[in-house]
Amino acid sequence: MSPLALGIDIGGTNTAFGLVDRKGKLHFSGNIRTRDFHTAEGLARQIYEEIIPKLSSPGELAGIGIGAPNGNFHQGTIEFAPNLQWKGVIPLGEIFQKVFGLPTKVTNDANAAAMGEMQFGVAQNMKDIVVVTLGTGVGSGFVCHGQVLYGHSGMAGELGHVIVEPNGRQCGCGRKGCLETYASVTGFKRTVALLQEQRSDLHAEPQTSLEEISAKTVSDEAQNGDALALKAFDFTAQYLARGMATAVAITSPEAIVLAGGLARTGALLTAPLNIHLNNELLVIHRGKVPVLLSGLLDQNAAILGAAALGWDH
Amino acid sequence: MSPLALGIDIGGTNTAFGLVDRKGKLHFSGNIRTRDFHTAEGLARQIYEEIIPKLSSPGELAGIGIGAPNGNFHQGTIEFAPNLQWKGVIPLGEIFQKVFGLPTKVTNDANAAAMGEMQFGVAQNMKDIVVVTLGTGVGSGFVCHGQVLYGHSGMAGELGHVIVEPNGRQCGCGRKGCLETYASVTGFKRTVALLQEQRSDLHAEPQTSLEEISAKTVSDEAQNGDALALKAFDFTAQYLARGMATAVAITSPEAIVLAGGLARTGALLTAPLNIHLNNELLVIHRGKVPVLLSGLLDQNAAILGAAALGWDH
Numbered sequence: 001m002s003p004l005a006l007g008i009d010i011g012g013t014n015t016a017f018g019l020v021d022r023k024g025k026l027h028f029s030g031n032i033r034t035r036d037f038h039t040a041e042g043l044a045r046q047i048y049e050e051i052i053p054k055l056s057s058p059g060e061l062a063g064i065g066i067g068a069p070n071g072n073f074h075q076g077t078i079e080f081a082p083n084l085q086w087k088g089v090i091p092l093g094e095i096f097q098k099v100f101g102l103p104t105k106v107t108n109d110a111n112a113a114a115m116g117e118m119q120f121g122v123a124q125n126m127k128d129i130v131v132v133t134l135g136t137g138v139g140s141g142f143v144c145h146g147q148v149l150y151g152h153s154g155m156a157g158e159l160g161h162v163i164v165e166p167n168g169r170q171c172g173c174g175r176k177g178c179l180e181t182y183a184s185v186t187g188f189k190r191t192v193a194l195l196q197e198q199r200s201d202l203h204a205e206p207q208t209s210l211e212e213i214s215a216k217t218v219s220d221e222a223q224n225g226d227a228l229a230l231k232a233f234d235f236t237a238q239y240l241a242r243g244m245a246t247a248v249a250i251t252s253p254e255a256i257v258l259a260g261g262l263a264r265t266g267a268l269l270t271a272p273l274n275i276h277l278n279n280e281l282l283v284i285h286r287g288k289v290p291v292l293l294s295g296l297l298d299q300n301a302a303i304l305g306a307a308a309l310g311w312d313h
Numbered sequence: 314m315s316p317l318a319l320g321i322d323i324g325g326t327n328t329a330f331g332l333v334d335r336k337g338k339l340h341f342s343g344n345i346r347t348r349d350f351h352t353a354e355g356l357a358r359q360i361y362e363e364i365i366p367k368l369s370s371p372g373e374l375a376g377i378g379i380g381a382p383n384g385n386f387h388q389g390t391i392e393f394a395p396n397l398q399w400k401g402v403i404p405l406g407e408i409f410q411k412v413f414g415l416p417t418k419v420t421n422d423a424n425a426a427a428m429g430e431m432q433f434g435v436a437q438n439m440k441d442i443v444v445v446t447l448g449t450g451v452g453s454g455f456v457c458h459g460q461v462l463y464g465h466s467g468m469a470g471e472l473g474h475v476i477v478e479p480n481g482r483q484c485g486c487g488r489k490g491c492l493e494t495y496a497s498v499t500g501f502k503r504t505v506a507l508l509q510e511q512r513s514d515l516h517a518e519p520q521t522s523l524e525e526i527s528a529k530t531v532s533d534e535a536q537n538g539d540a541l542a543l544k545a546f547d548f549t550a551q552y553l554a555r556g557m558a559t560a561v562a563i564t565s566p567e568a569i570v571l572a573g574g575l576a577r578t579g580a581l582l583t584a585p586l587n588i589h590l591n592n593e594l595l596v597i598h599r600g601k602v603p604v605l606l607s608g609l610l611d612q613n614a615a616i617l618g619a620a621a622l623g624w625d626h
Contacts, residue, residue: 070597079597128465142563144464149457151565152441153598156457158562161595163555165479173595242476249471250455250563252464282474282486284383284392285466 002062006051006100007307009109009300010034010043010068012083012136016300017047019054019061020307024120026299028054040078040090044099064096064104065309067112067302069137074154076106082172083137105309108157109133109302111148113259113294114141116305121295123257130253131294132159132244133302134262137172138180138187142251149251160184164242168203177203182239185261189213192232202235219265233265234272241276248285259294259301266293315375319364319413320620322422322613323347323356323381325396325449329613330360332367332374333620337433339612341367353391353403357412377409377417378622380425380615382450387467389419395485396450418622421470422446422615424461426572426607427454429618434570434608441566444607445472445557446615447575450485451493451500455564462564473497477555481516490516495552498574502526505545515548532578546578547585554589561598572607572614579606 004027008017011034018029030050037043055061070081076093078086096104107115114131117123123131127146133139138160142149149156160180161173168177169190181187192213193206222229244256262269270291278286294301317340321330324347331342343363350356368374383394389406391399409417420428427444430436436444440459446452451473455462462469473493474486481490482503494500505526506519535542557569575582583604591599607614 144457144462144469145460147458149564151457152567153565153601155597156563156565158595161562162559163593166477166555175593175595242479246475246559247563249474250453250469250560251462252466252469254465280476280488282471282488284468288466 004060005062005307005310006064007303008066009302018303024304040086040095044096048099063102063310065306066106067109067306071106071108072154073107073150110139111141112305113301114143115308116301117257120304122292126254128253129255130247131257133260135260138184159247162243162246164239179243185215188236191235192218195228222268233268237272238276241280245280248289255290255292257292317373318375318620318623319377320616321379322615331616337617353399353408357409361412376415376623378619379419380422380619384419384421385467386420386463423452424454425618426614427456428621429614430570433617435605439567443560443566444570446573448573451497472560475556475559477552492556498528501549504548505531508541535581546581550585551589554593558593561602568603568605570605
């Protein structure tokens, strides 16, 4: 029995990967910039170069699991991911299978995070959860009755593309007002930029480049009581609460788990979030759906969850 | 083996019930006005009086399944149903079990309709569907990977209470802008009333009593090309499409099935609905999620689906 699986978490900005054993222990991890690779083949070869020297024998690796934006579990593809430069339908599973010569499963990055939380994180022993990843985009993984929700297309669980403000902010998906445009790290920076520009319309395109804004700095300012920074968190929390209330009305989870970059701001986000959530939730759900912070923020839940797929043949 | 189950569909206005065999054949059906009964006990006793004389022997009846608004499968209760006069938490399963001396299961009325469509209607052989019932309220039953979605609370699948217009129409649930306030028969009448009053704000409370409006009449007028009637259908379809796009983004069904009173208007609703749906859906889902009309509109899918629960011990 091969003791390790390779878990890969492809994000819009970074790709993290690691060798994981069956107990969820990470034996080696690496990190590369996704945008440095014009093709998925290039990314696969780079990971291969870094991983192979770490193995004591080729047989040590059982398989590969990948979490990626718009990952299709049924097809093993990435399909039209707005936050990646690889356009159209990419046969990601096939590509990695060729490069490594090992069985490869693909899922949505947030589904992988959900599997990680269920197996090793804060959602152990839960059967119905929603994991929301607040990164470059907003991803979500739904677990219902103990199973990851894939849907007919293999691409269920796109809470980031639920419209929370009709005719709101322009989204990369071509529509307007998606949760992602408000509650991702990018959306948060957009809010900060608009507040700094003293704009009355917080749904507009900011003039400031978002590169100039650091979520970490804004978070430090909010910690020190800065009014603008606190307002940015409150505004973000309001939309996140609206999207979550929709998720709860449809799937009724036991808890919601927050992961990804913005989740690291902790109570700065969850304090206003819980207040808004209480207004947005249906009466029957109020006070009954705790918002938990990922138990794997420093370990990358998505690597661990994706790795779990790597054994799943 | 007892050959019949009693299926009961409790709606805000009417309660339909029937004796159903394992092939989905309805052997007897009855209909009473829900609002005539101040208590659920009264309703149970009335159904008992009507059903017992139809049985050749008491052993002919295997069990009872009930679909009811806000029905909780796990608890066997109705909880805070805004469209019923029975307030709070009603132990419906227990009540029927006492009156009939038979095992009784309770579920959401729309979940029952979904089970009916899967077993006997247009969704046979499908594993992932959403059934949306457009009646006094808007209900929804989600089937994912072949199983009705109950969620942790037992009350998942409340698409009618997804907010499609922030700060929109006042809903019976206490919040504003729920899909139900636009796409139920009641919401449709509200739209007609506001259009007839020549109001510019279609989210306001109309002054006309909704009792004066007949959805059937409006439907006939639309059939004859009446502009106001057609506008009412288009407006309703737009919001329904928005709610459906949310359902598809989260659960990715193979098809959406429309049931309930407003579904009887057929193409008057589905023609504008398909146009709006194409705008509202994420690109990856466009043209891939057909909207089907219930195959059991004249047979009551919810009675058949609820009856299926009656055998399920």
